[in-house]
Amino acid sequence: MALAGLSSSVTFAVIWALLATVVAFLPMRWQVVPGTILLIAAPAIVIALGLQHGWLPALGGTAACLSMFRKPLAYYWRRLRGVPQ
Template sequence: MILLALVCLWALAATVTAFLPMRWQMAPGLLLMAAAPVLIVALGVVYGGWAAAAATAGFVSMFRRPLGYLALKLARWFGQRRGR
């Protein structure tokens, strides 16, 4: 029950963060991005894979642009490390 309350608080915090001006979104957004995998794994352990899949879909939907940017940066970084 506490886990569901934490997940709901995370979703509310993500929604409030989205309403902030762009310059104020960085710190809370990074904190939310770091907390999400922990909560998703905990949901999967307690409630099963369907809950973790639904939470992952919601997370990716809410953070699609930052995750895309992170993926692009990581791809460029790994490409440079391989000598390309």
């Protein structure tokens, strides 16, 4: 089920990016559940990209994910370390 000859990992990465863009347009209170699902799915997609295409596309996928989710990831990182809000 790949799009126009693209590998499955690239297809999933494109769909993930489109869904993340749609979620970003939602009001904040509606972003939590779909954003969490996208955040959980991201490592699997990046690993699949790395396995099918090498480390450079995986690095690009990681950079894109970190860029899109920088604030939630920073929040969870502070919470994990026990830094007060």
